[in-house]
């Protein structure tokens with residue numbers, strides 16, 4: 001399973017890259033709004049740190065405008081995946097961009113029907129937002145199960161990015177279901193590695209090591 005970092009913060013991205021676990025990065029307008037550098041400079045810097053796919057989101061709403069914006073984003077670096085919200089105009093743009101060899105990550109996916117259409121239009125990735133579904137008392141992970149099954153049934157090459165991840169269990173359940181990728185916020189990435197028994201174990205070993213004759 002690939003792990004992406006859901007962040008536009010260069011320090012966080014550098015840190016996770018140094019752990020040897022970073023396969024890609026996803027950004028969105030909300031994440032980019034927290035950064036002080038300009039959008040394009042930030043995306044370029046992220047692409048230099050992370051050789052895997054880096055998602056940068058289009059904000060245009062008409063297909064023709066999305067295509068123009070996406071081409072410009074894709075020109076920033078060879079590892080850009082353009083993020084496009086799933087909607088009719090977004091599907092039209094995806095079809096065109098797929099034809100040009102530009103990787104599209106269809107985002108804001110909340111149903112398996114949306115994921116199916118995104119895959120058929122040529123999206124390289126789909127991003128179902130599971131945390132936001134859980135927030136409204138729906139079952140985000142059930143959506144992942146459906147999409148993974150549908151893509152397997154018809155051998156779609158589109159990869160499933162489990163997005164809107166809130167806690168480590170989301171990542172584990174996504175892995176058990178065979179989702180290709182989870183995009184994980186920095187805080188959840190840290191929680192994945194931490195365990196109180198590991199901390200206690202390290203303390204005990206260090207205390208006992210002090211008693212060892214060397």
Ligand code: G3P
Pocket residue numbers: 006026027028129131132163164165183
């Ligand atoms: O990158 C998109 C997605 O992961 C957003 O998550 O926490 O804003 O629902 P969240």
